[in-house]
Amino acid sequence: MMTLPSPVFSLRAIRRMLAALALMLLPAISHAADWDIDQLMRGLAQTRSDHASFVEKKSIAMLDKPVESSGELFYSAPDHLEKRTLKPKPESMTVDGDSLVIERGRQKYRLQLQDYPELAAFIDSIRGTLAGDRKALERNYRLSLDGSAEHWTLQLVPTDEKMQAVVKRIRIAGVRDTVRSIEISQADGDSSMMLIEKPATP
């Protein structure tokens, strides 16, 4: 099996990183006194349903080169999220409440998120942000906000050790009430960057 960084190592790394983050964030917090996570969440929560296109680039150590994919995203409050990949191969992932369905060609996988807590936490980071549900996000992550209402970055760091062994950090950037990019850094060094764009013709 692929060796994962030991929890102790990742904990230490995260603690170190957090300390650095705290230092970096101090000025940001003082500058943006009128702009906080609650306000961001309220703004995000106003979007009841959304539709956008995405381009995603994944760097996986096991693979010789990064994998690029693109497709469409659908979201409707509070817990329906659909990622439809069109290139390079059509595939779809639909999350509804606790169920996750992945369809690839003729294959269809159905998973219950409660069986895969790491995957659930991961999906909830995106769903929670889109829904503006701070409580849901704080169940699994420590949140920190940087930037202004115009250009913000929300950083999520897992609180649970098991989760830390999988995901190092999730960084969500946006403009006002819309999410523009989701960057995921995994504990093993793999990462992905998803850029989200509103379709030209809505």
Add this chain to the structure above:
Amino acid sequence: MRPAPTRRGRTAIALWLAFILACGIIISRSQFTTDLSAFLPRSPTPAQQLLLEQIRDGLASRLILVGIEGADAPTRARLSKQIAQRLRADPAFVSVNNGEPVSAERDRAYLFNHRYLLSPAVAPARFSVEGLHAALSDSIDLLASPAGLLVKSLLPRDPTGEMVQLLDQLNSGTRPPLVDGAWASRDGARALMLMQTRASGSDTDAQQRAMAAIRQAFDKAPGATPAARLVMTGPGVFSVTSRDTIKSQVSRLSIISVALIATLLLLVYRSFTALALGFLPVISGALAGIAAVSLGFGAVHGITLGFGTALIGEAVDYSIYLFVQSEQGGSDQQNWIKRFWPTVRLGVLTSIFGFASLLLSGFPGLAQLGLYSIAGLIAAATVTRFVLPHLLPANFRIHDVSAIGVVLSRLVQRAAALRWPAAILLLLACAVLVEHRASLWNDKISSLSPVSQADVALDASLRADMGAPDVRYLVVVSGASRESVLRSAEQVSTVLQTQVDQGELAGFESPSRYLPSIATQRARQASLPSSAVLETRLAQAVQGLPVRAQLFAPFLADVAAARRQPLLQASDLQQTSMAMAMDALLIRQDRHWSALLPLTAAKGVSINANRIRAALSATGLTNVLFVDMKAESDRLYSGYLHEAILLSLGGLVAIIGLLLFVFRSPMRVLRIIAPLAAAVITVTAGLAVLGQQLIILHLVGLLLVVAVGSNYALFFDRSDHPLPAEEDALAEPKQIAHAISPRTLASMLFANLTTVAGFGLLSFSSVSILQAMGVTVAPGVILALIYSAIFARKAHA
């Protein structure tokens, strides 16, 4: 005081004592049951056999659903975990499930370590260069997809994605959501647990112990709080509560009924000696009945005992007839034997003919009632006739009841005036029956269950919370060995998978998923190439893919190990959650094995039974049966009801035949039968008007009305003339104007009252089976007596 009994008397008494002793010995060795399966058929069709096995011993029978209500969600979840922790150590439970991932690790280990034996995708082509290339590029795609998070760590060992295949198969069911780490209902109001007992559902004692263990775990949990409540349901729980209900009711009813009848008789006789002697035939009858059932069926059902309690009211009639009808004092009992015994004997015979039809019933419960009645009535009547007279003291006398008799006599004289009103009532009753004919019978098998409505509602609600699938359609494969049924199950699975692919089915389960047949495992093992071959092919397969072959060194090692791996045995499944599924799906009975493959209907599409049947028969497998459990249980009950109705009619025909044989006068037989038929019709109409739907035991009650009522009709029919049987009624209307003596009338009234007391009590029972007999017999016998009086032939005068 007592004259020395004659030699014949001594012999009779000795024989009787020996008989009682024998009955006592048999009863002391008898088994008593209360499970409802006694009221299910004995020689069913193969499909019904399966249904019954499932009801009795199937996995479903061994499940206990537990709910924790009250308090708050974290408390409930904590209690659930504490109970589960304690019970998981209890060998009485095969599994205790509350959503905690206790066996998840073992499950995954089982699947992962045996993936090359388990995965249906393992075939020689899968490990060719092309096959590997396709599988690898699939896995790489999956890696880049959202599920990549899950499969990344598996890729170097399982690049062909066998584990993903297996996990997908297992994730078909829906489970309750987790709240605070334990299962909870969808509304979040209660924590849920699902337990499987080691003992079968029909082992009521073991089920009772399991329930006690659950309750104790709940009471003793460190997090116990008075605010939390424990609820349980399941077939085993039902049998335990039913047994408790039946037990407590039968013992209470028999005590009250004996006390009531004794009081009544004491009022009439004003003699303790008479009371004690009067109960001798009853006790003899009850012992004979239980012993006969025990010998004939191997076990005595609680309902039979409850019924026997009520039969006290009828068995005591014979001694009433003897005591009351005998002239006062002296040795008039011999006279009674001459004058009245033939009529009583005919009454007993009529009852026996009626009940004999029940003996033919395919349902052991009904047959038990029949046998009990026949043995009990014969014993009671025989003891009254041959033993009791010898036991009576010389100066035996009871309180003179002539005064009551005379009053009754006058009433009976005027009873004929009620003919028209009675006829109108009867007509009305017929009209009611015609109107209610569609809803007269309750065709739900659940109507027989002694389980209360509240318990049924709790069961339904817990089941819905649990998302327990209702197993309606099953494919059953049977065979002589585990291997043969697993092989057939694999063939059936292929057919069913086609149906799934065509959208006819949402899915299905099969034991061969968790434990493939040896043949299949061998074939899969044989399709794995040797390390050297695999390495070469892998090097070619990765060409054009963004991976290096070196990454898959662990894969080569795993495949090499799998080639030498010992094949899977049933015991390998132990300690996994799949063991429970396996237990339910693969059943062994002596040398007979069956595999069950439950089908799940696609959403909004009902299963097309004919299509599935056709697809299955195309396989040419002869040991495969498609069963629609719901249709089967409906058919079972309607067959049950139909048979009972036919048997009851058969009993009626037998009674008519007997009377025709004895009297050789259709008119006279008609006159005896008419009041009984009238009573039956009126009672049935009354039940319909009161909204009580008839179940099978109402029918038994009606049969009893005929049996008991026939005594009255026969007494009214006979004149107190020495040779009644040879007289032609129509030829001598005047002569029989005072046919019935006041004493006979009084004895009938007392006999009727005791019967009403015995059966009337049953109407207050909360056990539907007992209640049904009570509400039918008590009013029925009163009506039979009144109708007999009203339509007695002396009114022709």
